[in-house]
Structure formats: C-alpha cells, structure tokens
Amino acid sequence: ETAHTADLIVFGGTGDLSMRKLLPALYHGDREGRLAPGTRVIAMSRGGLTDEDFRGKVDAEVRDRIPGGDPEVWRRFLGRLHHVSIDVGGRVADGGADRSGWDALSALLAGHEDRDRVFYLASPPRTFGVFCRELAAAGLVTPRSRVVLEKPLGHDLVSAQRINDEVGAIFDERQIFRIDHYLGKETVQNLLVLRFANAFLEPIWNSLWIDHVQITAAETVGTPGRRGYYDHAGALRDMVQNHLLQLLCLTAMEPPARNDREAIRDEKVKVLQALRPITGGEVERFTVRGQYVESGDMPGYLDEPASTPPTDESRRVETFTAIRAEIRNWRWAGVPFYLRTGKRLPRRVSEIVVQFKDVPHSIFPGGTPNRLVLRLQPEEGIRLHIMAKEPGAGEVTLKPVPLTLSFGETFTARVPEAYERLLMDVLAGNPTLFMRRDEVEAAWRWIDPILATWEASDQLPEPYPAGSAGPAGAHELLARSGRAWHEDV
Numbered sequence: 001e002t003a004h005t006a007d008l009i010v011f012g013g014t015g016d017l018s019m020r021k022l023l024p025a026l027y028h029g030d031r032e033g034r035l036a037p038g039t040r041v042i043a044m045s046r047g048g049l050t051d052e053d054f055r056g057k058v059d060a061e062v063r064d065r066i067p068g069g070d071p072e073v074w075r076r077f078l079g080r081l082h083h084v085s086i087d088v089g090g091r092v093a094d095g096g097a098d099r100s101g102w103d104a105l106s107a108l109l110a111g112h113e114d115r116d117r118v119f120y121l122a123s124p125p126r127t128f129g130v131f132c133r134e135l136a137a138a139g140l141v142t143p144r145s146r147v148v149l150e151k152p153l154g155h156d157l158v159s160a161q162r163i164n165d166e167v168g169a170i171f172d173e174r175q176i177f178r179i180d181h182y183l184g185k186e187t188v189q190n191l192l193v194l195r196f197a198n199a200f201l202e203p204i205w206n207s208l209w210i211d212h213v214q215i216t217a218a219e220t221v222g223t224p225g226r227r228g229y230y231d232h233a234g235a236l237r238d239m240v241q242n243h244l245l246q247l248l249c250l251t252a253m254e255p256p257a258r259n260d261r262e263a264i265r266d267e268k269v270k271v272l273q274a275l276r277p278i279t280g281g282e283v284e285r286f287t288v289r290g291q292y293v294e295s296g297d298m299p300g301y302l303d304e305p306a307s308t309p310p311t312d313e314s315r316r317v318e319t320f321t322a323i324r325a326e327i328r329n330w331r332w333a334g335v336p337f338y339l340r341t342g343k344r345l346p347r348r349v350s351e352i353v354v355q356f357k358d359v360p361h362s363i364f365p366g367g368t369p370n371r372l373v374l375r376l377q378p379e380e381g382i383r384l385h386i387m388a389k390e391p392g393a394g395e396v397t398l399k400p401v402p403l404t405l406s407f408g409e410t411f412t413a414r415v416p417e418a419y420e421r422l423l424m425d426v427l428a429g430n431p432t433l434f435m436r437r438d439e440v441e442a443a444w445r446w447i448d449p450i451l452a453t454w455e456a457s458d459q460l461p462e463p464y465p466a467g468s469a470g471p472a473g474a475h476e477l478l479a480r481s482g483r484a485w486h487e488d489v
C-alpha cells in the first residue's frame with residue numbers, strides 16, 4: 001500500500017504533539033519520498049495564524065528538532081503547510097456560532113475530493129464527536145476520508161463507548177485509526193518478528209516453560225504543567241489501559257494466520273477478553289498505586305508547577321501503579337503478568353522481561369533460570385540471559401551471560417520514531433498498528449473495576465520519594481510469591 005496525494009488536517013495543529021512529534025515525522029516521511037506530490041498538511045488551531053505565520057513558526061520551532069535535516073527538503077516541506085484558524089473551545093461550548101473556520105477549511109479542500117483526506121484529532125476527546133459531526137455537516141467527509149483519534153479515548157468504558165458511537169455515526173470502522181504510539185515503536189513491532197519469524201521460541205512460549213512476565217514502562221519525568229490532565233487520568237488510564245496492555249497482548253497472543261490488519265487485531269482482542277477480572281477485595285491484593293513526594297531538589301506531585309492549587313483529586317491520583325494480571329487460557333494459565341509504570345523513577349526504561357522456569361533437573365550447582373529481555377527504550381535491543389561455564393580447570397562454575405542484540409550496533413539505519421511509522425500507515429490506509437473499537441473497549445472493561453475500587457477506597461496512594469524505585473507495595477507484590485522485579489528501575 002503506497003500513499004496517494006493527501007490532505008492531512010490536524011486539529012490541535014500547533015499544539016505540543018504536533019510540533020514535537022507529528023511535524024518532524026512528516027518531514028522524515030517527505031525526505032524519504034513517502035509523501036506523494038501535492039500532499040498538504042493543514043493545521044487547525046485557535047492561533048489566528050496565516051499560512052506564512054505558521055510556516056515561520058514551524059521553521060523556528062521544529063527545524064532544530066531534526067538533526068541533519070536537508071534544506072532542500074525542508075523548503076519543500078514548509079511549502080506543504082497551511083493553517084486554518086478555528087475557535088476550538090468556543091465552538092464546542094457555544095454550539096457553533098462562528099462558522100468561519102469551517103468555511104475556510106471547506107474552501108481549502110474544495111476541488112480536492114479525489115485525494116485521500118485524513119482528519120487527525122490531536123484535540124481533547126470531548127471534541128471528537130463534535131468535530132466529526134461538524135465535518136460531516138460541512139460535507140467534508142468523502143469516501144476517501146479517514147479519521148485519526150489520539151488518546152485518551154475516554155476515561156472509562158462508558159465514555160469510550162460514547163466516543164466510539166459518535167465517531168462511528170460519521171465514519172466506518174475501517175476509516176477510524178485509533179493511535180497507540182507504542183505500537184509504532186520499532187522494538188514493539190520487532191516483538192512479532194522475534195516470536196513468529198523464529199522457530200525456537202514459540203514451542204516454549206507458554207506456562208510449561210515460562211514462570212512469569214514483567215512489563216515495565218518507567219519514566220524519570222514528572223508531570224510539571226500537566227496536572228489539569230493528569231489529575232483526571234493517573235498512571236492506570238494514561239499508560240496501562242493502552243500502552244502496557246498492548247505490550248501484554250503482543251507478548252501473549254496466539255500466532256495469527258496472516259500478517260494482516262484483522263488477523264493480528266483478532267488475536268490481540270482475544271487476550272484482552274481472557275484477562276482475569278480484578279474486582280472487589282482482589283484489587284488491594286493484586287494492584288499497587290503510588291504518588292511521588294518531594295525528595296532532594298525534586299518536587300512531589302502536589303508541588304509540581306500548575307495553574308491551579310492541588311485538589312482532593314490531585315491527592316488521590318496515582319503516578320505509579322503495579323498490577324499482577326492473569327490470562328485465563330490454555331497457554332498462560334497460572335503465569336502472572338506483572339505490569340508496572342510510573343513517573344519520577346530513577347531511570348527511563350521500557351522493557352518486557354520473560355522469566356523462564358528453572359531447568360527441570362539440575363546437575364550443576366548454582367544455576368539461575370533463563371530470562372529474555374526485550375528493551376524498547378532506551379538502547380533498543382534483545383538480551384537473552386543464558387548459563388555458561390566459567391573457564392577454569394576446577395569444579396564447574398556456572399555463570400549467567402547475556403546474548404545481546406543491540407539494534408544500534410547491528411543496524412546502521414536511523415531508527416524511525418513511532419509517529420513516523422504510524423503516520424505513514426494512516427496515509428497508506430493500513431490500520432494494522434491501530435486499535436480497533438473492540439480492543440479499546442475490552443481494555444476498559446478490565447480497567448474499570450480496578451478504577452472503581454480505587455475511587456471508592458478511603459486510602460490514598462502510597463507515597464514514594466521522587467527519584468526512588470516506587471512504593472514498597474510494588475516490591476511486595478512480587479516478593480509474596482518469591483519473585484523480584486528484574487532490575488530496579
């Protein structure tokens with residue numbers, strides 16, 4: 001599938017995501033010849049900018065984010081950019097008095113109905129339904145149109161269903177691309193290749209051989225300036241409902257029969273549907289939540305710069321969570337999947353750790369079980385810890401040594417950012433790496449009872465010092481069954 005000439009219309013087009021991720025990704029696509037001639041990028045924002053203003057702003061703010069950019073391509077890329085002013089907040093609130101933005105967009109798109117048209121909603125989820133209705137009312141939704149939805153897709157199952165209904169009233173499911181940027185990461189895609197293009201793993205990829213799996217996404221950043229969003233999100237909604245559960249699906253799914261959009265997504269959704277619900281009293285046993293507090297020169301969550309003072313909600317929100325999940329099917333019964341994510345941890349590391357069982361019968365003293373580590377970031381790579389004999393003429397001494405595949409050292413090609421791959425897929429009309437409606441809803445169905453129990457609880461999240469490895473509860477979650485997190489994050 002190659003891209004046709006397209007008009008890419010980005011709502012929230014001057015926002016953080018657009019400036020940091022989308023525009024650099026599109027530039028790289030352009031440089032690699034993957035934007036068809038005539039393709040335009042139309043940013044929609046409140047800014048009141050002209051095309052020239054917007055190009056100037058992108059030149060000033062985005063160019064530096066692209067090391068080694070090509071001036072010739074950059075000029076061509078800037079020439080693709082347009083800006084249309086639209087009062088996003090006002091439109092949603094006042095029911096639509098000001099039509100000028102929609103009129104300007106219609107004028108720009110008129111006569112280009114034969115192009116692919118991509119509406120990228122990088123705006124808050126409450127705007128998704130309104131924008132889709134407005135686009136339809138303005139006659140802008142053509143058969144060649146697609147819509148891209150940024151996360152968060154709702155804040156629970158009911159709100160996600162409502163958004164899906166609203167968007168689904170205008171666009172067919174095959175036209176809807178729900179982003180989870182983790183699926184665009186190189187190493188995440190490589191997980192499928194590792195599992196399904198090699199013979200040696202799949203026969204042992206089950207409860208007979210695997211003791212447990214750990215999925216970690218640890219960040220050093222806090223949430224400065226993000227409290228307005230984060231107070232209502234928390235780590236469970238922000239990271240687990242989407243990114244971590246997607247990683248769990250790719251790790252646990254059955255081999256699909258084909259590498260195609262529906263086959264892969266069918267297998268992922270089966271994993272989500274097989275997750276054992278965590279409800280009632282189990283929530284306390286199988287989940288941990290924490291919130292970072294001031295330590296050294298690092299502020300606590302409640303002290304982070306924000307436009308309003310902290311509220312009760314701020315005090316209750318989790319900036320860290322760890323969960324012991326289980327998949328109820330033949331392959332995985334009895335194998336815990338430990339999920340963990342948090343802000344203000346000591347290191348930025350995302351990885352999947354597959355911990356194998358010990359050998360059935362050992363003839364040497366001192367062995368440790370094998371472990372496969374898939375590092376998503378930083379230093380993308382795969383590491384298999386195996387047992388070897390330490391050289392020496394005396395007694396056999398075992399030593400765990402890593403077999404390492406470092407992507408940086410093995411491949412010289414530039415590793416594309418997740419958004420590059422995903423944007424090019426949207427332009428090519430390939431939804432394989434995007435979430436289908438049933439996936440998103442199945443994920444919320446599992447998350448909802450955990451959220452409800454937390455919300456009804458009178459306990460606050462466990463405090464952990466900013467820069468530490470998270471609350472003690474996370475350690476205990478594994479220690480109870482004699483296990484430990486692979487590496488202190």
Ligand code: BG6
Binds near residue numbers: 151219238
């Ligand atoms: C986003 C979350 O989806 O993912 C952020 O909203 C988080 O809170 C980010 O920081 C992490 O992405 P990455 O690619 O840096 O691991």
